[in-house]
Amino acid sequence: MKRTTFYLVICSIFLTIFASEGLSQAPLLREQLVYRWNAFNGKGYGGGFLPQSENTIYFMANRSNDISARKTLVYFWPITGKYMAGWKTINEEIEGTLEILKEGKIIKSLKKEDNVISYPGGYWGEEAIFYEGKEALAEHQKYKDALQAYYNALKEFYDAKMQYRKDLDQFFKEVKKRREAGEEGALDIEIPKEPKPPEGIQFYVTEPKKDYIVNLPLGRYQIRLRAKDNTIVEGSEKNIVTFTSRRTGGIGYQIVPGNKWTKQEPCNDPAKIIYGAGKNTLYFQPFIQDEYNELFYNKLQDPQNFARKEAWTWVHIKPIKDALLVFLKGNKVLSQVSYLPYLVKQIPGPELGYEVTDYDEEEAQGRKPTFEGHKLELLPQLTTAGYKVQLREKGKNIPMSASERKIRLVRKENSWLLYLISIFPLVIGAIIFIRRRKKIT
């Protein structure tokens, strides 16, 4: 037994040495056929790729996704423990027909089609719409026209700006001349008006590209690429799993702590409790959310991700901006907070911090709000339990379904007592021991 343990320990040491050698080697580049896509993820579109080490692509059911087969260099990146694609070195498109099979029978043979993704609120906006075929080209043309119109307006603006500068020079010369001529009081010269820059384009449309458009109902499928010579391209046979949400229309929150606005915390499950300590300024961002299987959703984002098949995850779909956040103790309303924009300002000087201020369009000087949310102040003098927040539609007194979350304030001041109560099993043991001794004597 001792010998076995000894050998196991030795083996572990050797494995660690081998492993560290493997980790320190330069990554090995391999040319591979991979699938690359833009897939709908519940709220927008995200890119992904499938290296040869994985066999299954996960898509949402009944949503259009673009996919293409490509040849690229794949290498293992030990830091993330994932395979990466060297798109910049090789990114060769593989031609052919994409066949989709269900239970061994071909149900679709796809040719490449034009497609674009349109972002009505701009690239960083909350909405993304997929267009395919002629609609895609029309949508892109619309964007190009808008872009052209913007450039034209911009050119006109620069011309007007140059004219404005000339007029301004002329204006000052005229003022100087008349003052020198002895004229006093108000001068009847028209002040040139500064031209306003044209408003930028609010929406964005990606460049049209040709891919296979995959839109499948719920189920399990196989895909493969048939080359022009009617053979199946080697390494192109993969599986597709399509899935849908288990529950929809829930309400979740993204909570932004006042002093760590980049470290946001999700609070999606109504059973979760928000624990805070001392003074807290929290910004609640409510969202409509759908619930997906954790494994399927994580694999949709990256097929190399790990997840639990038995777990479920909430995905924020759309922000709720027109509701009130109500802060209550029991059933007594303590405050009602609106959804407002906020600006994060760097604090000048050696402190190197920042502060979150209310957003004022005039003061912001063209800067957009950093984030929006319902600001809730939790003061240290509040008692510890019985608080909750809920979302209510404006003018209505009923909480929105599943929007309630409990808030508890942690007590830290008596935490040393925890050590004291650890002793109580020993006290019970001592009582039993003494009683038994008394009984014996």
Added chain:
Amino acid sequence: MSQKKLSISMNTMGTLTKRELASSLRGWGIYIAAFVSFLVSSWMLNNHLNTLKENTIIITSYPLETPLSWSVIIVSLYLVFISAISISREREQGTLEVLWYGPVSSFSYLLGKYFKDIILYLMVLVFFGVYFWVVSTITNLGFTIDLAKAFLVSIFVVSCFVSFGLFISSLATRVRSSVIWLVGILLAFLALWFANSILNLLPEESLSSSLIYLRGTLSLIFTLINWISPFSYLSRGMGSIPVGNNLIYTLNIVYSIIYSVILLSLSMFILKRKGVKA
């Protein structure tokens, strides 16, 4: 087994359980194990609370998960240790042989020991209840339904540990060999987990063919260990609560019961085959 025999076995089992339980309660071991587990939990909680500063939040439905898990691990280690030496000690001292002259069978003897340890844990669970309730009152960290679910699942997890300990003890003839077997097996589980994790970190192309073979073998062994090691039942059982899936939670309880029944049956079989003499 006839009804009369069964009744005798049950009576014997009851007597053995009472006798062993009284002996354990009069000793200091279980109180010290509970004390150590609470001390570790208190240290963890205290550190955790001290990191909570202004404008810091924690969002959880089960804030006492880690302290409870560590408490269960410590008490389980104590119980697996005492069950691992219980049979071999009586075999070594000759008590087992004396008992076998009476109406004691391997069935009543093993179940007596098993239920003694389970009842002992149920008593510790009362301590846990009191401790975590007081913790919740002092710190305001919620005594939630998930904590109650963790209490329940921990009984079945501990049942796995006790059965595992009794199985080891039935194999050994001396206390020393029981301890060596137990520590050796637990260390082997740990070493395999470690080796498997390291090899899985590496891409296949950077491994030599012998290491690829080793990885495949280790992975297979590790899958097997996932059903043999009581620690896997602990990790699965406690881990099923935050997932919030009742089916998985119930399945973990069922798996733990099956594991305990199999190991207890094997222990009875081994005890019969090996006999009562050291």
